Amino acid sequence: MKTFGCQMNENDSERIVTLLRRQGMTPALSEDVADVVVFNTCTIRENADNRFFGQVNKLRERRAVDSQMRIVVAGCLAQGEQEAIFDRAPHVDIVVGTHALGSIVELLDRSAGEQHVIDVSNTSEALDPLADLSAEPTDGHKAWVTIQTGCDNNCAFCIVPQVRGGEVSRPFQAVVDEVRNLASQGVSEVTLLGQNVNSYGRDLTRRLRAEQTGPTDRGYLTGQVYVSGSIARIRPLFADLLRAVGAVDGIRRVRFTSPHPKDMREETFRAMAESPAVCESLHFPLQSGSDRILAAMHRGYRGARFFEKLLEAREIVPDLAVTTDIIVGFPGETDDDFEATLELVARCEFDSAFTFIYSPRPGTEAGGWRDRFIAPEVIAERFERLKHVTERSAFAKHRERVGRIEEILIDGPSKRDASVASGRTRQNKLVHLAGVDGERERGSYVQARIVDASAHFLHGEVLRVRA
Ligand code: SF4
Numbered sequence: 001m002k003t004f005g006c007q008m009n010e011n012d013s014e015r016i017v018t019l020l021r022r023q024g025m026t027p028a029l030s031e032d033v034a035d036v037v038v039f040n041t042c043t044i045r046e047n048a049d050n051r052f053f054g055q056v057n058k059l060r061e062r063r064a065v066d067s068q069m070r071i072v073v074a075g076c077l078a079q080g081e082q083e084a085i086f087d088r089a090p091h092v093d094i095v096v097g098t099h100a101l102g103s104i105v106e107l108l109d110r111s112a113g114e115q116h117v118i119d120v121s122n123t124s125e126a127l128d129p130l131a132d133l134s135a136e137p138t139d140g141h142k143a144w145v146t147i148q149t150g151c152d153n154n155c156a157f158c159i160v161p162q163v164r165g166g167e168v169s170r171p172f173q174a175v176v177d178e179v180r181n182l183a184s185q186g187v188s189e190v191t192l193l194g195q196n197v198n199s200y201g202r203d204l205t206r207r208l209r210a211e212q213t214g215p216t217d218r219g220y221l222t223g224q225v226y227v228s229g230s231i232a233r234i235r236p237l238f239a240d241l242l243r244a245v246g247a248v249d250g251i252r253r254v255r256f257t258s259p260h261p262k263d264m265r266e267e268t269f270r271a272m273a274e275s276p277a278v279c280e281s282l283h284f285p286l287q288s289g290s291d292r293i294l295a296a297m298h299r300g301y302r303g304a305r306f307f308e309k310l311l312e313a314r315e316i317v318p319d320l321a322v323t324t325d326i327i328v329g330f331p332g333e334t335d336d337d338f339e340a341t342l343e344l345v346a347r348c349e350f351d352s353a354f355t356f357i358y359s360p361r362p363g364t365e366a367g368g369w370r371d372r373f374i375a376p377e378v379i380a381e382r383f384e385r386l387k388h389v390t391e392r393s394a395f396a397k398h399r400e401r402v403g404r405i406e407e408i409l410i411d412g413p414s415k416r417d418a419s420v421a422s423g424r425t426r427q428n429k430l431v432h433l434a435g436v437d438g439e440r441e442r443g444s445y446v447q448a449r450i451v452d453a454s455a456h457f458l459h460g461e462v463l464r465v466r467a
Pocket of ligand 1: 151152159161260
């Protein structure tokens, strides 16, 4: 199983692995010895496509001599490119789109008698194709839980709505049941996944209204209340879901990604503040600080409104860490637009920022604005200036943690130094713990004093290990 892209893809891959295991297959150590190689692809940026084609073409020779082998291309690039995948890589056997992942086994069977098998059906009303398939958590103590697929927004730079369709929320109780099932397997931290989590459930209440379903239909049970109250009121159920998931026995930490600032509501901040398990970390994608560019992106908010929401979040949720996404070089971005971004990013004092160079995607609105593309050298210079601002506030935020006692969930040995353990605080900050056996303490909660800070991680000393 080779996965490219976001956590949604990671979670889809985990569930595809569960599906194939149920067919009696076992994960192979590498694609060089596997009978079935599945690429779960991403198409959010150009280099994701290129990396995928680079890797799948390495299997051309082996596939030519091994008639039992099967190469499956799944995910967003498969949904976007469809048959064109076979043109660029004719040794691929199966192409399966984001809405048909559940049919992988049937497609494998069909490939015994058919060349170039494809299923990119996009029945956007279809519930999540792997809905009833909860993944076996890769990390044992942590798990992704998909709560919604697709997106109803149409950001001008984004391909997601085209390849994942409109928003489809999983039934409320199904999500809570999956979390309960994961907790029974020893998982103590869950991350709720969706393209636009804070609009979770809006489609459910819309569908309820359309179907006029009776008030006791389990699919629409939200915590203790059925969403049948005032049917007229279409509303997201994210705050209800956060509270319900946070109340599951054994779950000590709840995280979520990705919310959309325009749909962020006070009730969600209240649920974060009042549910002890919901962590004090919020990913809040700004994308640009220029109102002109935000409008061109169809983001649906202005810089001032974003900043207001940020202040509201920090006021309601104590000790909240906020991270963000910023795109540099969006078509038409002027020096003034970029200065507005620098100014707002500095004022927001983010705990960290994922900064991206604009990547034109075929099929997106902005991808067609070639006459407004920014010169690469201008983008590179802006990117460096932005990184300077984001790292300065990240480092300042990290320095504020020095001397504090933090609860750390140990994830294992540090990737840099196996003699050091690494884990994360409730604010989702990376901490390295010297002298701790990361392998043995994987999944343990420890109390540690933060003794040093860098822009990207903290150093801690363990005071005590708590089960
Ligand atoms: S909110 Fe915008 S950026 Fe996010 S997935 Fe939807 S269209 Fe893409």
